[in-house]
Amino acid sequence: MLFNKIVKLEPSASKALCSTDASRAQQFNELFEADKNRLYRYIYASVWNTSAADDIFQETSLTLWNEFSKFELGSDFSKWATCIAFNRIRAYKRKQNKYQLGLEDDLLQEFSNNLSVLEENTVPQETRWRYLEHCHSLLSPPMQEIYQYFYNHNLMAQEIADQSGRSIYAIRKAIHKLRKKLFDCVEQKISGDEK
Numbered sequence: 413m414l415f416n417k418i419v420k421l422e423p424s425a426s427k428a429l430c431s432t433d434a435s436r437a438q439q440f441n442e443l444f445e446a447d448k449n450r451l452y453r454y455i456y457a458s459v460w461n462t463s464a465a466d467d468i469f470q471e472t473s474l475t476l477w478n479e480f481s482k483f484e485l486g487s488d489f490s491k492w493a494t495c496i497a498f499n500r501i502r503a504y505k506r507k508q509n510k511y512q513l514g515l516e517d518d519l520l521q522e523f524s525n526n527l528s529v530l531e532e533n534t535v536p537q538e539t540r541w542r543y544l545e546h547c548h549s550l551l552s553p554p555m556q557e558i559y560q561y562f563y564n565h566n567l568m569a570q571e572i573a574d575q576s577g578r579s580i581y582a583i584r585k586a587i588h589k590l591r592k593k594l595f596d597c598v599e600q601k602i603s604g605d606e607k
Contacts, residue, residue, distance in 0.1 A: 440476075440477060444493075447489055447490050451497055455469050455500075455501060459504065459505075460541060468500045472500050476493055476496060479496070539602075540598060543601040544594060544598055547593075547597035555590050555593070557576075558590055561576075
């Protein structure tokens with residue numbers, strides 16, 4: 413349990429817990445345990461990197477614990493936790509000085525706002541991301557390069573054409589082909605799982 417790990421990190425805090433604090437800690441633990449898997453999926457879907465997602469999840473979890481006294485019981489814990497995670501993700505992306513998936517803050521906010529809709533899909537979002545990672549690894553080196561330019565570096569088709577020496581029409585066609593290939597690959601893996 414996360415609470416036990418946190419208390420071990422701060423032994424003076426565990427000695428100072430009175431019955432009210434212990435009750436509050438139990439409330440935190442129950443809310444956190446019920447939401448932690450969803451919260452991790454949200455973080456992972458935002459950074460698409462297991463190591464970064466683990467770090468952000470840990471930081472978010474500690475912040476949730478440290479700020480829990482400010483949380484109003486009876487309000488939406490998931491929404492509160494997502495807001496804290498969202499800020500941690502933004503800080504991570506600023507620190508990296510690039511957007512790993514090409515998600516700008518407003519798009520990331522839109523993603524965050526629509527999280528509940530995404531979670532209602534029959535295939536969990538983290539499974540789709542795993543499939544996308546797998547399908548990405550199957551791309552030819554030239555297609556992976558275009559993927560890097562377009563999605564990771566957020567370059568426009570004209571900029572990619574200028575850097576690669578190819579025509580803008582060839583780049584647009586390649587981007588269209590790339591999207592279709594990834595979409596078809598992910599859908600095929602999902603269909604295979606449903607059988």
